[in-house]
Amino acid sequence: MLARALIAAMPNFKNKLTVATAKPSLLKNKQQLQTCLALALGLLPAAHSFGQSQEPQNPPAAPQQKAKPEKAPTAPATKAKTEQLERVEVEGRASDEAVRRASTAxxxxxxxxxxERFGDSxxxxxxxxxxxxxxGGRPxxxxxxxxxxxxxxYTQILVNGERMPPGFSLDQLPPDQVERIEVLRAPTAEYGARAVAGTINVVLREALQRRLNDWRFGIGEERGIWTPSVGWTRNDKLDDHGGAYNLTLNAQQVSHRDDQNTSALTxxxxxxxxxxxxxxxxxxxxxxxxxxxxRLQWKLAGGDSLSIQPFLVASKSSNSNVFSQTRTPxxxxxxxxxxxxxxxxxxxARIDGDSKFEMLRVNTQWTHRIADDSRLETRAxxxxxxxxxxxxxxxxxxxxxxPVRTQDDKTNSQDRxxxxxxxxxxxFENEHSLVAGLEGEGTQRDQTRVCQQNGQGCPGLLDFGDDLSASTQRFALYAQDEWSVGKQWSFYAGLRGETIATCSSAANYQVSxxxxxxxxxxxxxxxxxxxxxxQIRASLTRSYRSPQLQDLIAKPAINSQYPCPDGQLCGENAVNYADRMGNPNLKPELATGIDVAYERYLSKGGILSASVFYRRISDLMRNDIRLQTVPWASVPRWVSSPQNIGNATTMGLELEAKFRLDEFLPEAWPVSVxxxxxxxxxxxxxxxxxNNRLDQQPRATANLGADYKLRSLPLSLGAGLNWTPAVTIQQTLLTEAHNSRKVVLDAFALWSINPNxxxxxxxxxxxxxxxxxxxxxxxxxxxxxxxxxxxxxTSWQLRLELKV
Known part of the structure; x- marks a missing residue:
């Protein structure tokens, strides 16, 4: 009833406000007038949405003349003198730009x-x-x-603030399960410093008090192959005391058919x-x-909260590769x-394969409010x-x-x-916010491999064994202080110490x-x-890149183009078909970085920004190909292994413009750019x-996109262009690599059938x-x-989204 009354009174609100402002006898206290205005403006969005959810009513006739001052009621003004207005708080999630603007880092x-905008898969x-x-990968x-x-x-990838176990890839995570994505351009003590380029933290769907029951049915097509998908999101209360849950389920099938053409000229x-x-x-x-x-979460007594979040990923894949080769002479x-x-x-030759991947992760978080100004958060x-x-x-x-040769490979890996x-x-009362924490993390991988060549054990690697055990332990402590100096300055200072220990063992060797x-x-x-x-941002940081576990394991892998004879040592191979082997003596890369950015936040939402960065990297790691005497061959073979080769520097300029077109052209349509x-x-x-650049780094990248919601139809249209130029990299003294340019044009059309x-x-x-x-x-x-x-x-996808 309150919402309907506010909507019905809207045509007269401006006139009555003019009368009240002109007659001090109605509201003599200026502060009370401001409070009333704030309360009314705060309730208008809620009243408008509430009114839209009701069944249509006959709207009141708009007034044809101005309200007369002598008819303005005087009773509320008298009441305002004697009664104290109660404080009303309207809660809601801050916009993406507001969160970005308020962050010190x-x-x-x-x-x-x-x-959801483009319906990406x-x-x-x-x-x-x-x-x-x-x-990376194909367009x-x-x-x-x-x-x-x-x-x-160089980029730290986190899910809910934590690193995922080996074998997990973000490509296995559908966007339907993501609540938001946080991109930090410089490292922080809380998220970790293994972020020379930056950190991407993917936050999974959260439990809210608001009821939600969404279904998504999709069908995709690429090159005549159809791929279906279905998703379900359910959000509701657990009880009347602040408990809530969120369940997101997604099932999909992805199929691709690709042509492969390669050539090697010697x-x-x-x-x-x-x-x-x-x-x-x-x-x-x-x-x-x-x-x-x-995600299950509860509000406990004393302001505490508890959440439990199981996360399951299961996939099954099959692939086949048929190819022929010709040689001249x-x-x-x-x-x-x-x-x-x-x-x-x-x-x-023909290669057929299949694989299965299963991962279950259960995270718990308990937040204990020690006092009004301090709390303890524990995650396991x-x-x-x-x-x-x-x-x-x-x-x-x-x-x-x-077949003249067969190789049958079976590998089983278990991770904990x-x-x-x-x-x-x-x-603190003096605008300081202190955070300190301890972290521990461990992974254990046990791998069993059975390899047969022509029905016998694969030669060449018998001395190294087919079974492997490897583990990683990481411990860290950190402290950070974030404070404000007046209304214009905000500072952040942090220190993080981190220790990483890895160990791997096989039949006849063990490295750490x-x-x-x-x-x-x-x-x-x-x-x-x-x-x-x-506002202007500035950061001075130190970060690092630790060696990957596979880079540390010294167990070699022999190139299939130049295999070993049955029961004998290998012969020679070509430099472009090198064997691979890890390096247990790798040291982490250390990087000292500077970031400076200018940001302007626009009145209609959006941002204009320009940022520059610089990184000085020491002990750069890179795969190096060398002719070596190895125990699995009778002659020297070309072997690729990671090495610390020296120092490097990188710098860049990043420009961003996100705005509504009518922000700068008042007569233009409200197109989001x-x-x-x-x-x-x-x-x-x-x-x-x-071309002695960092590996895989292009000289530039750019994006241009726009979308618009039509006024005459319940239709939204949008398109985006992604461009990355061709790049040539001198990887080592021997090898120069190149990639072609990538230009990807995307588009979408969204038709609102009804509100649901x-x-x-x-x-x-x-x-x-x-x-x-x-x-x-x-x-x-x-x-x-x-x-x-x-x-x-081109990949097409049609998706029906329902709110039940």
């Missing part, structure tokens, strides 16, 4: 509205539109996520002769996945290029993971159906993980690695004046230029381009040029 927040496709974020497919163009390992520097090996084939992959996220003919001959030359988590994979490779000569974090926070890092962190924000929408441009530059010492149903049509990679990557390897005797690539395709 540079942070970008992406909420549900932005996540992977989290990587959502992230690619953010400033400075690039993704429109997501892939590994990189900030500021840096390669794998040129002899001694004879000038060439040898060309070409491979053509097609691969098909199918994955069926189930994701479940449940043909196998068996004289070859003056000096390219090593494979042990068993074949004309065509347990995780179990299991993966099984099987692959069968068969090689044939001519039209024969009998735990985490225990405790954080104490205290709010231990590293400790202290990282001081400073952040500051200055507002131009107390009410200004402009999102654009950003990032420029990168880097240099690695000890490697000759001009909408239909979304999405298209990714509307203008598909061919892609390619490769490298040039130069030795004292040869130049080997390798290229691979193929076509990309």
């Amino acid at each position: 540079a942070k970008i927040v992406i909420g549900r509205e932005e996540i 992977t989290v990587g496709e959502v992230l690619k539109r953010l400033p400075g974020v690039t993704t 429109g497919r997501g892939g590994d996520i990189r900030m500021r163009g840096m390669g794998n390992g 040129h002899s520097l001694k004879t000038g002769a060439d040898s060309l090996l070409k491979t053509q084939g097609q691969s098909e992959d199918e994955r069926r996945g189930l994701n479940l996220n449940l 043909a196998f068996g003919q004289p070859d003056a290029s000096g390219a090593p001959k494979p042990l068993n030359p074949f004309d065509n 988590g347990l995780g179990l993971g299991r993966s099984d994979s099987h692959s069968l490779r068969q090689e044939f000569v001519g039209a024969s159906s009998t 993980s735990w985490s225990l974090n405790s954080k104490y926070s205290h709010q 690695n231990r590293s400790s890092v202290w990282t001081p962190l400073l952040h500051a924000v200055w507002k131009f004046d107390e009410k200004s929408r402009d 999102r654009s950003n441009l990032s420029l990168f530059r880097s240099s690695v010492e000890g490697i000759p230029g001009p 149903a909408q239909l979304r049509l999405s298209a990714s990679n509307l203008d598909p381009l061919n892609y390619s990557n490769g490298n040039i390897t130069t030795t004292t005797e040869q130049i080997i040029t390798t290229d691979s690539g193929g076509r990309s395709y």
